[in-house]
Amino acid sequence: MTTFVFGHKSPDTDSTCSPLVWAWFLSHHQPGAAEARLLGTPNTEAQFVLKRWGFDEPEHMLDVEDGQPVVIVDTNNPAELPANINRADIRAIIDHHKLVPGIETKNPIEVTIRPLACTATLMWQLMGGHAGHAPESIKGLILSAILSDTLEFRSPTTTDFDRRLAEHLAQDLGIEIPSYAAEMFAAKSDVSRFSDEELLRMDSKEYNVDGVEFRVSVLETVAPQTILSRKDSLVATMPKVAAEDGAQQVLLFVIDILKEEATLLVPNELTRKVAEASFGATVSGDTVVLPGILSRKKQIIPALKVA
Amino acid sequence: MTTFVFGHKSPDTDSTCSPLVWAWFLSHHQPGAAEARLLGTPNTEAQFVLKRWGFDEPEHMLDVEDGQPVVIVDTNNPAELPANINRADIRAIIDHHKLVPGIETKNPIEVTIRPLACTATLMWQLMGGHAGHAPESIKGLILSAILSDTLEFRSPTTTDFDRRLAEHLAQDLGIEIPSYAAEMFAAKSDVSRFSDEELLRMDSKEYNVDGVEFRVSVLETVAPQTILSRKDSLVATMPKVAAEDGAQQVLLFVIDILKEEATLLVPNELTRKVAEASFGATVSGDTVVLPGILSRKKQIIPALKVA
Numbered sequence: 001m002t003t004f005v006f007g008h009k010s011p012d013t014d015s016t017c018s019p020l021v022w023a024w025f026l027s028h029h030q031p032g033a034a035e036a037r038l039l040g041t042p043n044t045e046a047q048f049v050l051k052r053w054g055f056d057e058p059e060h061m062l063d064v065e066d067g068q069p070v071v072i073v074d075t076n077n078p079a080e081l082p083a084n085i086n087r088a089d090i091r092a093i094i095d096h097h098k099l100v101p102g103i104e105t106k107n108p109i110e111v112t113i114r115p116l117a118c119t120a121t122l123m124w125q126l127m128g129g130h131a132g133h134a135p136e137s138i139k140g141l142i143l144s145a146i147l148s149d150t151l152e153f154r155s156p157t158t159t160d161f162d163r164r165l166a167e168h169l170a171q172d173l174g175i176e177i178p179s180y181a182a183e184m185f186a187a188k189s190d191v192s193r194f195s196d197e198e199l200l201r202m203d204s205k206e207y208n209v210d211g212v213e214f215r216v217s218v219l220e221t222v223a224p225q226t227i228l229s230r231k232d233s234l235v236a237t238m239p240k241v242a243a244e245d246g247a248q249q250v251l252l253f254v255i256d257i258l259k260e261e262a263t264l265l266v267p268n269e270l271t272r273k274v275a276e277a278s279f280g281a282t283v284s285g286d287t288v289v290l291p292g293i294l295s296r297k298k299q300i301i302p303a304l305k306v307a
Numbered sequence: 308m309t310t311f312v313f314g315h316k317s318p319d320t321d322s323t324c325s326p327l328v329w330a331w332f333l334s335h336h337q338p339g340a341a342e343a344r345l346l347g348t349p350n351t352e353a354q355f356v357l358k359r360w361g362f363d364e365p366e367h368m369l370d371v372e373d374g375q376p377v378v379i380v381d382t383n384n385p386a387e388l389p390a391n392i393n394r395a396d397i398r399a400i401i402d403h404h405k406l407v408p409g410i411e412t413k414n415p416i417e418v419t420i421r422p423l424a425c426t427a428t429l430m431w432q433l434m435g436g437h438a439g440h441a442p443e444s445i446k447g448l449i450l451s452a453i454l455s456d457t458l459e460f461r462s463p464t465t466t467d468f469d470r471r472l473a474e475h476l477a478q479d480l481g482i483e484i485p486s487y488a489a490e491m492f493a494a495k496s497d498v499s500r501f502s503d504e505e506l507l508r509m510d511s512k513e514y515n516v517d518g519v520e521f522r523v524s525v526l527e528t529v530a531p532q533t534i535l536s537r538k539d540s541l542v543a544t545m546p547k548v549a550a551e552d553g554a555q556q557v558l559l560f561v562i563d564i565l566k567e568e569a570t571l572l573v574p575n576e577l578t579r580k581v582a583e584a585s586f587g588a589t590v591s592g593d594t595v596v597l598p599g600i601l602s603r604k605k606q607i608i609p610a611l612k613v614a
Binding site: 103105298 | 412417418604605
């Protein structure tokens with residue numbers, strides 16, 4: 001039975017590329033052993049990366065059959081996975097996020113979580129000697145995932161290993177990192193065709209902070225004005241998205257990759273309190289700039305407080 | 308701040324030895340970086356092993372201070388750890404049990420779980436080249452943990468890697484596995500001085516099966532009569548232990564290591580139903596023999612059903 005490898009819902013570049021990398025690895029000695037799947041439409045950067053390295057978009061999957069062999073990558077959070085994930089035959093978890101209660105297996109399985117910037121980096125480590133045999137297309141996916149997750153090494157999540165691996169792969173592939181990363185980020189910033197609801201859910205995770213359920217959305221961009229010019233209609237759409245997703249409030253951080261700062265939209269008193277309590281910010285208008293804030297995982301989530 | 312390394316409550320040989328192994332590894336380049344701790348009195352086999360390889364019994368620990376750096380080994384189950392474990396600074400988890408929801412970290416940490424028979428085997432893999440530099444005493448602990456967890460390779464949890472590593476270490480140390488394992492198992496079987504309550508909790512884990520909370524206790528022994536001759540008073544003590552520990556029923560499996568069979572005590576209708584539904588056993592008296600059943604993890608827990 002073919003093993004399905006997938007990342008989280010609302011796939012970003014890492015959650016799109018890493019399943020392809022691991023499916024390649026699992027199928028290396030046994031063709032067809034594993035296939036990548038996507039839990040939704042990949043973002044524009046991930047679509048660019050697939051095309052650049054010659055991959056068709058993997059099949060989408062909403063639910064998983066009971067007993068289906070699966071490998072979960074780039075998340076260990078059931079909220080980001082099919083609702084019936086615990087009825088699948090989970091074979092392995094490969095991730096770089098904090099441990100969240102929820103996944104339960106009937107037997108011991110392989111779980112590997114490391115505080116690296118990128119799942120694809122961890123896969124490189126796990127593949128050992130096999131990694132060097134990867135075709136250029138797979139190496140291109142790994143390079144792309146690292147550049148995406150580290151925002152070209154700007155994010156504080158970046159480890160020496162992530163950076164050295166990306167530089168090694170770029171050299172191997174004859175890729176100039178600055179120009180390739182600029183192409184990727186331009187693709188990621190090309191979001192004008194998306195609705196407000198789509199933007200609020202594009203790169204979004206739910207977290208409970210002091211008993212309040214938040215949807216914490218980030219939009220990494222080299223063109224923040226594209227998004228901030230739509231501020232009023234984004235704010236107007238927040239209550240609908242929050243209600244539909246069972247959250248009390250959407251927090252939208254527009255991450256300016258090049259200026260290395262985040263702008264948080266502040267539509268109400270709750271969000272103002274969060275901005276002040278979490279980041280020591282002084283909020284006067286309906287947005288607040290948070291200098292140096294680039295990483296939801298490392299800088300936003302650990303800091304979040306309601307008061 | 309010194310990192311504390313510990314396994315589960317009611318420490319067996321693996322949960323006693325593995326913390327010492329990992330504390331040695333963490334302190335290898337930075338003396339004093341880590342120390343082993345025990346969450347209770349080690350069993351008689353673990354005490355024998357400590358003495359055999361020249362270790363003092365590590366300090367016991369009941370609670371963990373908020374923010375204390377810790378590495379959790381040989382479990383990922385909060386029920387087997389200090390109640391306030393999620394307020395510690397959990398740095399890593401190294402384990403070979405099924406994933407159970409409960410531990411939550413604030414940041415990404417190192418989590419490594421593998422379906423090996425023994426935590427110490429996984430540590431050998433993780434230490435890479437360092438492992439070969441371990442002193443004889445540390446190698447002795449690893450060998451002992453593997454022989455204990457695999458019941459000298461009899462348990463179906465045994466992997467090729469566990470067996471090959473144990474054989475390699477035994478050769479390296481000049482140890483004859485059959486005679487050393489026999490000494491270990493004799494020590495483990497020397498339980499006559501323990502009270503019924505102590506026996507029921509000695510190697511015991513709580514599991515919820517179809518909504519019923521069970522304490523699933525095993526006693527691995529080469530002298531099953533020592534325990535079975537106390538059947539009546541063990542059965543009489545079960546309701547008290549269950550009530551104190553918030554379980555509905557204690558299931559006691561006496562594992563005959565040499566005959567490779569388990570005897571389940573059947574004091575009531577609920578336990579009879581469990582025996583029949585889980586193992587297809589036909590129960591006539593107040594015990595039932597389950598041929599070939601040696602492993603709680605691989606054979607008992609995955610099979611448990613109430614009806």
